[in-house]
Amino acid sequence: APEIPESHPRYESLLTRHRIEAGVDRGLTSRQGLIAQGRGEAFDYLLGEETIPSADDAERAAAAHLLRADHAVLSVNGNVAALAPEETVALAAATGADIEVNLFNRTDERIERIVEHLNAHGAEGVKGTTADGRIPGLDHERAKVDADGIGSADVVLVPLEDGDRAEALAAMGKTELVVDLNPMSRSARSAAVPIIDNLIRAVPNMTDHARELADADESTLSSIVDSFDREAALAAAEERIRAP
Ligand code: ATP
Ligand code: MG
Numbered sequence: 001a002p003e004i005p006e007s008h009p010r011y012e013s014l015l016t017r018h019r020i021e022a023g024v025d026r027g028l029t030s031r032q033g034l035i036a037q038g039r040g041e042a043f044d045y046l047l048g049e050e051t052i053p054s055a056d057d058a059e060r061a062a063a064a065h066l067l068r069a070d071h072a073v074l075s076v077n078g079n080v081a082a083l084a085p086e087e088t089v090a091l092a093a094a095t096g097a098d099i100e101v102n103l104f105n106r107t108d109e110r111i112e113r114i115v116e117h118l119n120a121h122g123a124e125g126v127k128g129t130t131a132d133g134r135i136p137g138l139d140h141e142r143a144k145v146d147a148d149g150i151g152s153a154d155v156v157l158v159p160l161e162d163g164d165r166a167e168a169l170a171a172m173g174k175t176e177l178v179v180d181l182n183p184m185s186r187s188a189r190s191a192a193v194p195i196i197d198n199l200i201r202a203v204p205n206m207t208d209h210a211r212e213l214a215d216a217d218e219s220t221l222s223s224i225v226d227s228f229d230r231e232a233a234l235a236a237a238e239e240r241i242r243a244p
Helices: 011-025 029-047 053-068 080-082 085-095 109-118 163-170 199-212 219-226 230-242
Strands: 074-075 098-101 155-159 175-179 193-195
Touching: 011 029, 011 080, 029 080, 029 219, 029 230, 053 085, 053 155, 053 175, 053 193, 053 199, 053 219, 053 230, 074 080, 074 085, 080 085, 080 155, 080 199, 085 109, 085 199, 098 109, 155 163, 155 199, 163 175, 175 199, 193 230
Parallel strands: 074 098, 074 155, 155 175, 175 193
Antiparallel strands: none
16 A cells, blocks of 8 residues: 555545555456546545535435335445445444445446455345346346345435436435435436535444434434435535535
């Protein structure tokens, strides 16, 4: 690993970049994932590389959705696996959600590697290898999901999802929680809860909220969910980018 001094003003950003590079070297992340990372960094820079208040609200609403769900699934792709494996396992534990490996550029080999990587970080029962369900409206490879995972979930957290798939999942009637640094992306715009924040900050913060809400009753969770305004969240992020 390159030596990055912690005092470097962009320490977090450089560390994140290095994790993605290592993910590619280990066969977890696709080369396309490098491009996605670059796009994300540009938006993160414009957002001030911090969790803005509207994103914190979104993370709290997402935690409430996950806790309230009948069957919540956290979708993991190559970037998520490289950036936040432990953090994803912790969020699943705090919310009772399942984890499913689901790749835009799907290969069985990469799915296996990511499952093993998550297992090494404490995951159990990771889904994604069966691929016996389909998302309607997408071509064959892009449509694959596990029938007892994303296929039957009522709430799905999709970090860094491609816009087409995000729209198709929303069209299936699933409550979609999307982590994406670009408030203008179709992924963010099709989400019930757009979380405009870096995945590496968003996931641990959702876990903190979930732990804090662990004993909350149904009506408390519902009021958090109901008072969240997706349009306002998108507008607040765009505002921060335009007028920092
Ligand atoms: P679409 O409008 O179809 O959604 P897109 O620009 O989102 O297009 P992609 O390149 O598929 O297309 O998506 C990558 C997305 O992931 C970008 O919006 C980028 O901001 C986001 N992203 C990349 N890295 C991170 C990260 N670490 N945390 C959160 N979002 C990220
Ligand atoms: Mg997108």
